[in-house]
Amino acid sequence: MVVLNTLKQLTKHLKKVRDQNYNIGFIPTMGALHPGHISLIHAAQQQQDITVCSIFVNPTQFNDLNDLLKYPRTIEADCKLLEEARCDIVFIPEVSEIYSPEELLLKKNSLEDKSWTEGKTVDFGLLADVMEGAHRPGHFNGVAQVVSKLLKIVRPNKVYFGQKDFQQLAIIRSLVKQLNLPIQIIACPTIREPSGLAMSSRNERLSHKERISAALLSEILFELKDLYLQKTIPELKLFVANKIMTDPMIELEYFEISDAETLQKITHFGLTKSAVACFAIKLGGIRLIDNIVLY
Numbered sequence: 001m002v003v004l005n006t007l008k009q010l011t012k013h014l015k016k017v018r019d020q021n022y023n024i025g026f027i028p029t030m031g032a033l034h035p036g037h038i039s040l041i042h043a044a045q046q047q048q049d050i051t052v053c054s055i056f057v058n059p060t061q062f063n064d065l066n067d068l069l070k071y072p073r074t075i076e077a078d079c080k081l082l083e084e085a086r087c088d089i090v091f092i093p094e095v096s097e098i099y100s101p102e103e104l105l106l107k108k109n110s111l112e113d114k115s116w117t118e119g120k121t122v123d124f125g126l127l128a129d130v131m132e133g134a135h136r137p138g139h140f141n142g143v144a145q146v147v148s149k150l151l152k153i154v155r156p157n158k159v160y161f162g163q164k165d166f167q168q169l170a171i172i173r174s175l176v177k178q179l180n181l182p183i184q185i186i187a188c189p190t191i192r193e194p195s196g197l198a199m200s201s202r203n204e205r206l207s208h209k210e211r212i213s214a215a216l217l218s219e220i221l222f223e224l225k226d227l228y229l230q231k232t233i234p235e236l237k238l239f240v241a242n243k244i245m246t247d248p249m250i251e252l253e254y255f256e257i258s259d260a261e262t263l264q265k266i267t268h269f270g271l272t273k274s275a276v277a278c279f280a281i282k283l284g285g286i287r288l289i290d291n292i293v294l295y
């Protein structure tokens, strides 16, 4: 496994890879790796010749400075996991390698800033106005900004994302389509702990007690999957609210049942091709998200 820190090193290395006509699979991450991330590495290895993983805690997607500062950073352990998983290339840039001081100072991660889209206008429309987009202003602009930069550097054949971040996946699909990038997006299933809790780097910050409480989230999602055919959406929302109230440690930020393509709220089942139930909660100051595709 090769660990590279600069754009120059990465570009040079990838040129050699491309010269040999190898296909490249890319997995962008923010590190603090767990089996969920490693499942994306394995998915890429099954389909591609060379697997590239990036570890970069992207400052422009954090709307809460405290969250950015507290984000777990475990580079050594991450490299060990990637080595064991037989990842080929790991890219771990400094912030200055990705962003100019102006981009950071001016917080120019807005869609109006066309420096990262090569002059093209990108508009996520209603996709970015709901759920995470509504609760974390600027978050998806920051995600789109860093992903578009990384995709242009790595130029993979396929890029791998987890369905755990369901809305992010929809945003990336829209980004790749709008920028007309010749890259296939592969969605990978959510990997869970034995309790059902979706694996997340943020879980590391949960106490033992909070981790037990957090399992309620997936428990509710699995119950919804079993229940939704027998209930109306208002009934399901009430069911979820009542369940959440049983644990005073959990603060519900949002729960939505939405069209899985447009991510807009639905009022009845059956009127859309697909539906997804999505959650965000806070537990001991830590924000967790999860979702389940109902149909």
Ligand code: AMP
Residues within 6 Å of the ligand: 028, 029, 030, 031, 035, 036, 037, 039, 040, 160, 161, 162, 163, 164, 165, 188, 189, 190, 191, 192, 198, 199, 200, 201
């Ligand atoms: P992150 O490091 O949180 O930015 O995540 C990097 C990638 O790993 C994203 O595509 C996530 O959706 C994916 N991911 C995170 N957690 C999981 C999980 N539990 N199962 C599958 N993929 C995941």
